[in-house]
Amino acid sequence: MTQDWLGLAGQVAIVTGAGGGIGSAIAAELAAAGAVVGLLDRDGAAAEAVASRLRDLGASAVATACDITDEASVRMAMETTRAALGDAAILVNNAGILRPGALADIPIAQWNALLAVNLTGCLTCAQAVRPQMLARGGGSLVHIASIAATNPQPRSGAYSPSKAGVAMLSRQLALEWGPDGIRSNIVSPGFIRTPMSEAFYLAPGILERREAMVPRGRVGTPQDIADAVTFLASARASYVNGAELLVDGGLDQVMMELTPRPGF
Ligand code: NAD
Helix, strand or coil: CCCCCCCCCCCEEEEECCCCHHHHHHHHHHHHCCCEEEEEECCHHHHHHHHHHHHHCCCCEEEEECCCCCHHHHHHHHHHHHHHHCCEEEEEECCCCCCCECCCCCCHHHHHHHHHHHHHHHHHHHHHHHHHHHHCCCEEEEEECCHHHCCCCCCECCHHHHHHHHHHHHHHHHHHHHHHCEEEEEEEECCECCCCCHHHHHCCCHHHHHHHHCCCCCCECHHHHHHHHHHHHCHHHCCCCCCEEEECCCHHHCCCCCCCCCCC
């Protein structure tokens, strides 16, 4: 049995939104698997706090403040990471935002602002890291979409369209960059308890109601997502390209279970 089953030892992995709930768990899991991690976040202090925790555990981790909606900021951050750690083998496009907004009257500027982070930001980061992946003969992109990519999430402005866009962006990247040795895949989380979703759980009874909806019987954790991302990023997934891995405890399957069908 090999010591480095995932083949991640010494590989450089860049994680966006690494100061947040899911991003910090992804960075930690990749580091635990032996990867050298570049942590990018608009909130540089949050990314640095995670990086410093990982360094205390013996990992190589470098945090860089970066706004993924700003192309110059992304290019600079990728160069900083490259100078410190070397060419990236892995990019996890995890940074994302969720904002309320009804389609009847959402200001177009607000619509565009969300797409700029959740969709366009993923392409900007992928383009900026591509030369590094080419320099080392290939790499792996993993994008965090959502069950909202296939289930319209009402009153959330461009959130669902942005995640559907990321899902297709990933498949298009799989086609266009596959011949260069760059794989592209998606992880789609269901209900995960993080700072982004925490406000929902403050309301009484919401946790229990959500748990009752999920066949697996619980709300997901950032670690659940980090495990799936680590697999797709790794050499164990070297023939997986253009795939979507749902990590939702079975939530996406429940429609017929919720449908009244007397006799069944
Ligand atoms: P989070 O709010 O805890 O973390 C998001 C991180 O992204 C934050 O650290 C934030 O500073 C960073 N960020 C936001 N805009 C940025 C920008 N312009 N540039 C750089 N960094 C930026 O949220 P989370 O729950 O950890 O979400 C991570 C990803 O998972 C998101 O893409 C989200 O849409 C997706 N997701 C979350 C859930 C859930 O239930 N929490 C479910 C499905 C999908």
